Amino acid sequence: MADRTADPRSLAAGFGRLIVLVYVVFAVSAGARALFQVATKFGEAPVSFALSAIAAAIYLVAAVAIIRGAAGLALAAVGVELAGVVAVGALSFAVPDWFPEPSVWSHFGSGYGYVPLVLPVAGLVYLLKRRR
Amino acid sequence: MIEWLYLAVQAAALAMSAWFFVDTARSQRVGRRHLVGVAVLEALLLAQLAASIAIVPGEAGGGKALFFSYLVTTLLVPVAATFWGSIDRSRWGIGTVAASGLVVAALMLRVHQIWEFQIHG
Numbered sequence: 001m002a003d004r005t006a007d008p009r010s011l012a013a014g015f016g017r018l019i020v021l022v023y024v025v026f027a028v029s030a031g032a033r034a035l036f037q038v039a040t041k042f043g044e045a046p047v048s049f050a051l052s053a054i055a056a057a058i059y060l061v062a063a064v065a066i067i068r069g070a071a072g073l074a075l076a077a078v079g080v081e082l083a084g085v086v087a088v089g090a091l092s093f094a095v096p097d098w099f100p101e102p103s104v105w106s107h108f109g110s111g112y113g114y115v116p117l118v119l120p121v122a123g124l125v126y127l128l129k130r131r132r
Numbered sequence: 133m134i135e136w137l138y139l140a141v142q143a144a145a146l147a148m149s150a151w152f153f154v155d156t157a158r159s160q161r162v163g164r165r166h167l168v169g170v171a172v173l174e175a176l177l178l179a180q181l182a183a184s185i186a187i188v189p190g191e192a193g194g195g196k197a198l199f200f201s202y203l204v205t206t207l208l209v210p211v212a213a214t215f216w217g218s219i220d221r222s223r224w225g226i227g228t229v230a231a232s233g234l235v236v237a238a239l240m241l242r243v244h245q246i247w248e249f250q251i252h253g
Contacts, residue, residue, distance in 0.1 A: 014222040021213055021228050025235050029205070036198075113238065 011069045015126055022119055023063035026112075030104045031056030037101075045101035051088055055104040055116070058084065062123065075127050082120035085109055089117070133247040134183050141176045142237055148173050149233025156227035162218040166226060170210050173236065177207045188251060195250035199243060206239040 007013060012020050034052035042049055058081050065074035089108035092099045102111050109116030148169050155166070181203055188196055213232030217225045 013220055014224045015227075017217060017220050017222075017224050018228045018231050021216060021231055022235075024212075025209065029239075032201070 011071060011074065011127075011130060012067045016066055016130075019119075019123055019126060020063055020066050022115070023059050023066070023123075026104075026115070026119070027056055027059035027063055030059060030112075034104075045099065045103075047098045048101050048103035048106065051084075051103040051105060055081070055084065071127065071131065075124075075131075078120050078123040078127060082124060085116050085120060133180070133187065133244065133252070137176070137180050137183060138240065138244055141173070141180055141240055144173045144176050145233045145236040145240065149230050149237070152226050152230030152233065156223050156230055159223040160226055161221070162214070162225050162229065166229065167214070170214050170229065173210055173233070174207070177203075177210075177236070181207060188247075191251045193251040193253060195246050199246045199251060202239060202243045202246065206236055206243065209235050209239065 010016075030052055034049055034056050037045075037049040038053060058077055062074055062077040062081065065071075065077055085105045085108060088103060088105035092102070092106040099106050104112060104116055108114060151169065152166065184200070184203060188199060210229070210232045213229050213235075217228035217232075219225070220228065
């Protein structure tokens with residue numbers, strides 16, 4: 001497999017490759033789950049399920065932006081993601097009535113092993129380091 | 133779901149992940165021995181899928197479509213990660229495949245929960 005090697009300067013090379021894998025896994029798993037929830041039981045927890053769908057869309061944008069090398073868009077997506085997980089995480093503790101069922105970002109992503117909180121921080125550190 | 137097979141998959145996924153992360157620290161490229169490691173994990177996952185196809189449809193509970201969609205997704209993750217990781221020249225090529233072992237363990241935990249609480253329970 002050594003004949004197919006990627007451009008080492010690309011944004012998706014090196015540590016970026018691991019980040020893209022995690023983003024794609026989260027876009028697919030959170031996205032499929034949110035679509036299923038919105039389609040079958042949206043009325044039970046509309047805020048949670050809508051937020052999960054938005055989170056999945058942002059994961060997808062971040063993954064595609066890193067793969068395509070769009071550094072600005074990647075930085076914007078990861079920034080929105082960090083703001084989202086912090087805001088929704090705080091809201092889920094402040095107004096639990098809005099979250100009868102958890103969203104991806106509820107309680108700072110505790111349902112997903114806090115990866116939703118760690119991922120944007122790791123992404124931001126990586127993208128800002130690459131910019132210099 | 134066969135309990136010992138589930139535990140074997142978890143052990144293999146975590147062992148593969150630990151081994152590959154050690155090779156990440158040693159800056160190894162993705163090599164043939166790594167492909168053998170991924171193949172062992174895939175063989176166990178395929179055995180789990182075959183056993184589930186035999187057992188799950190006969191159970192009374194719901195959530196079977198969810199169960200199989202998770203299980204098939206789990207099966208695809210290490211394969212996709214191996215293709216995606218092996219085109220990288222840096223240490224993070226094998227690091228990406230190492231991370232996929234943790235993803236498999238997390239997804240299998242979810243598959244096992246669906247089995248315990250919805251299908252078999």
